[in-house]
Amino acid sequence: xxxxxxxxxxxxxxxxxxxxxxxxxxxxxxxxxxxxxxxxxxxxxxxxxxxxxxxxxxxxxxxxxxxxxxxxxxxxxxxxxxxxxxxxxxxxxxxxxxxxxxxxxxxxxxxxxxxxxxxxxxxxxxxxxxxxxxx
Numbered sequence: 001x002x003x004x005x006x007x008x009x010x011x012x013x014x015x016x017x018x019x020x021x022x023x024x025x026x027x028x029x030x031x032x033x034x035x036x037x038x039x040x041x042x043x044x045x046x047x048x049x050x051x052x053x054x055x056x057x058x059x060x061x062x063x064x065x066x067x068x069x070x071x072x073x074x075x076x077x078x079x080x081x082x083x084x085x086x087x088x089x090x091x092x093x094x095x096x097x098x099x100x101x102x103x104x105x106x107x108x109x110x111x112x113x114x115x116x117x118x119x120x121x122x123x124x125x126x127x128x129x130x131x132x133x134x135x
Contacts, residue, residue, distance in 0.1 A: 074118065
């Protein structure tokens with residue numbers, strides 16, 4: 001018993017020195033950039049998820065195109081301007097996100113003096129091309 005009394009302070013000190021990871025985990029709250037109800041999502045039993053990156057040099061533009069399904073775009077650096085037929089142009093800056101509608105004719109631009117870097121999220125029926133160029 002005398003040994004237990006002498007060991008008790010060491011056990012308490014050891015327990016208090018355990019890393020914080022042994023405590024209850026803290027779950028970070030996600031920051032919602034875009035929440036939107038979309039039309040035209042794939043309806044098959046399986047979908048293919050693609051996450052792509054792209055860099056547009058200053059003054060660069062995409063081809064005139066459509067997407068068969070909606071596209072999510074997150075701007076990492078710079079600013080991205082999208083012109084969708086029948087809508088006013090929209091510019092999304094670093095740290096912001098947007099969705100591109102399905103089946104709409106569009107073209108994207110980097111109208112800044114620096115590179116624009118984006119991350120693109122695309123959910124489609126398996127094997128669907130990312131875009132269809134309009135000639």
